[in-house]
Amino acid sequence: MLSNRVSLILTTAIAPALWGTTYLVTTELLPPQRPLLAAFIRALPAGLLLVALTRRLPQGVWWWRAFVLGALNIGAFNALLFIGAYRLPGGVAATVGALQPLLVALLSAGLLSERLTLRTILTAFAGVAGVSLLVLRADARLDTWGVIAALGGAVVMATGVVLSKRWASPAPLLATTGWQLVAGGLLLLPVAWIVEGALPASFTFANLAGYSYLTIFGSAVAYALWFRGLRGLSPTNVTFLGLLSPVVATTLGWLVLDQRLTPLQIVGGVIVLAALIVAQLKKSKPTTTAPVPVPERV
Template sequence: MPFKLTESKLPFAPLLLIAPFFLWGTAMVAMKGTIPHTTPLFMAGVRLVPAGILILVPAFFMNRPQPRGWTAWLWIALFGLVDGALFQGFLAEGLVRTEAGLGSVMIDSQPIAVALMARVLFGEIVGLWGWLGLGFGVVGISLLGLPKAWILGLLQGDTSAIEFGEDVVQQLFQNGQWLMLLAALSMAVGTILVRYVSRHADPVIATGWHMILGGVPLFVGSAVWETQPFVHLTTSDWLALSYSTIFGSAIAYGLFFYFAARGNLTSLISLTFLTPVFALLFGNLFLGEVLNSVQWIGVGLTLISIYLINQREHLLQRFKQDQSTERQGSKSSNLNGLKPSEMEPDPRSMAQTQPITLEVESEFSSRS
């Protein structure tokens, strides 16, 4: 079942459901502004470990149960490796090589993978409207992320502007798109894993511990491969990192995985299409990243995809009701076109058929 916001006991439930994607989008902009003065693995670790502590401390005072048994800890450790270390590591390394808006777009190509995995593993129904919405989302993200020259060349049937072969791979390495796609796949797998983790541990507690366990390898990698990660950080950089840690990680992850453990994954993950919209808008405002006309079309298609995916059951019910109403109207018009003699049965014909029915019944009774 999709999320029933009106039935949620949480105050301001619709805003809380959208909040993680707003916070992720704006945190991407904050991280991009900080990356010139620090190193990626250190920044990724700072975004995870303190955020995990910020989640666990209030959860402890709320008496939320701690994980028990090796099974619970193994699931949390796997969750931390995939959604913590791999996702944040790929994201930070990719952010060095690409813009904040474009990086967010590439990461949020994950709903297709989540929808497919949720369909196979949990039997969640996507439906015609859902797949149509996902298709709009893919097209929208493509318009946002692919170079404008490529898109215009494809529309005009001219592929000379598109470089194939090793040049494409080299371009992906330089721009970081492939790292962002790996980050997207890591988060998609992490979104699926939270269902299994929540069977053995409290989802909020598991979220906090997975951040700490996932952040430790990032700090170790930073100590081994990076030098002076925090020497050149300014006051504004520390404020941006604090925002990314507190709001972009602790609050956003806590809300996201709380909903993911209790709702339809395809409906929830479809809202991630909002993240690149926020990242592109705030990237333009604070970093001067400019949207071209093609990318604005992509934003529009992205918003359409969100509506179609989240309203797919409502749209299906309305479609069935419209069909039922149309059939009833068609029957009514047919009946209105008949004469009264054609609408009511003739008593004489009923009388003529009655003996035949009796004869048949008597014949069956004699055979028995």
């Protein structure tokens, strides 16, 4: 029988696995060139749904805390993520995003007094190397503003993850998740309107199916599992699981879209999975030797 910790890790890993399906759903079902619209639709309706189900609103300091967390984890992160994705090849954006575990480890050491170990640092760099082998192409071009946006997305998400752990909410998990999704969705609305314009005149059945999937599974379910994991695990452990997203995205591209998978990509995927496993191993506690009693002098 699986231990509670292993079960929590496995259920939390479902969240980045679901996020890894976003690329396939976006390319195959959603209108082209509307990424911010997709981010808004997947956030606000999902948040309203969770708030309606829990019938719980923030109280006291949680009005501004929910706004801050929603901005970091949902609104600002998605906006910067899509700016980076527009200006950079997907492999470059994913590789920059893979720095999140290292950033979370550093922030956790400062804000949560968690011990920063050499193993964590080396595992984080191994994760970045694995993701780069998995998704990075030799002819990938760099764009200064794109790299800044992608790095900014990693920083705000890392900050949001650590603050989510630091600010333990007394409300039910689904309610707290709903507050953040609503706040993030409301912040994305004017950005999507300014950058991409008004809503399309009509949506196809495929569009509606894609948006429904992203709203229910890509947001409501995924974020609830993600924040549930943050309540029971360290932020560093949880963020390492995020490296699963490019693995799932690449695997689906191979299985569904008939994309070619090179030996280097396979090596990269193995490195990422190894980094995920190593990161979840419990740190051994230093053994202490009992003091030898000194005989009293007579």
